[in-house]
Amino acid sequence: MADHESAPVGDADADADADADSDGPILVPVGESVSLRTTVAHAIDVASDGDRGGVHFVAPVPLHDIDDVDPSVREATQELLERVEAWAAEDDPEGALTVETAIIGADEYLFGPDDYAAVLAAYADEHGIDRLVIDPEYNPRGNASIIQSMEAELASLGFAVEEAPFARRVRRGRFLQRGGRAQFLTLFGVSFLFYQLLGGFAMTRFDLLTGAASAVIVSAMLYRVSLGDRLRVAALARRSARLVLFVPYLLYEIIVSNLLVSYAILHPKLPIEPRMTEVRTAVWGSMPITTLANSITLTPGTLSVLVDGRIFTVHTLVPTAREGLFDGSLERAVRFVFYGRAAAGIATPRERGDCRILGEEDETE
């Protein structure tokens, strides 16, 4: 513990001086991370040095974590906050600072960095806070890191934002994010291989040269766009492996529903019962939501009409397709691909009460 504190002090002093004109408590968003302990120590440091009177530790928890997922998630968050409180008491033995903890965002759907910034800003405004200390390893969504965009957003809202120092991360983080070298090389590799694939791996000098040239152009233009997040090779590999299992399943669903819809279309009486429905899906993050919306549309009989956060407006053609949608098998498969087997087990939209047929409220049974 002592070794954590020695480094940050110099930093904290410089920052405290820079913001000498502002006072009031400090806001620290917390979540499970390797550098949480250091961040708590640093926040207490800054608050004591700047005579700020208090620190607020808040855990932004999106609605779904607390609402539809099992209660252990809520307990885990509560435990985390208790742990943070205990640490804060350790670092501030005289109790000179008021330490508060809170869960925020529980009634909102936190979708991206902007949403996290918004709930933090709302909390800060409510409590007269103008300064935030961010845990450098804070990563609420588990996969792609959002803190850089979140910090930028908060800074643009007029808050003083500062990352707590954490020695281990600095080297690793800077390398990838500043140079973006890993992103560039990855994109270059993929484009180059794709080019050779189209050329049938002829491996002539012409193919190699033109391939390298186009790959350079593609990766130079797009490496910041298409690979904006930090690369996590292991997670990506696991996800791709699960995607390979997902594709045959999706094909199976497509074939079954194709037959169903074909039957309805060819039947002389045209037995269709089209209904607009609304489903609050239990997926989060832009890639999973895109995948789910596209899979729903790919399956004949269901068609994503509007997607607003995790609320999907889906048009369904026949009752069987509607039942399938409400049983959430595709949703479960998408969760399996992106979050692993544990997340696949979440209750179906029907069990959660997250689906309804628009225009006839009483028939959702």
Next chain:
Amino acid sequence: MLVSVAIVVFLAGGVFFTFVSAVGVLRLPDVYTRAHTASQTDTLGAGLTLVAVALALGLETTTIKTFLLLIFIFITNPTAAHAIARAAYEEGIEPWEETDD
């Protein structure tokens, strides 16, 4: 021989689903229901046909391209269908129901 049979079966399947889809576009009542059937052509219609093409070509560079083609169709088709449905919905077009007859 077996391969030729498989090719014919897949082609027939592709033609069947494309035909059903065409019938669907004519018979179904409104823009939303028609969008459902349009995805049939692209999934099983094009899918089965492309599998037949891949079988007919055998192991070749072009076969890989056939599969890439399929992947692109599977990504672009739902995007287009969604765009149409969403545009219709935002224009305030009411979905047809059986009682509207």
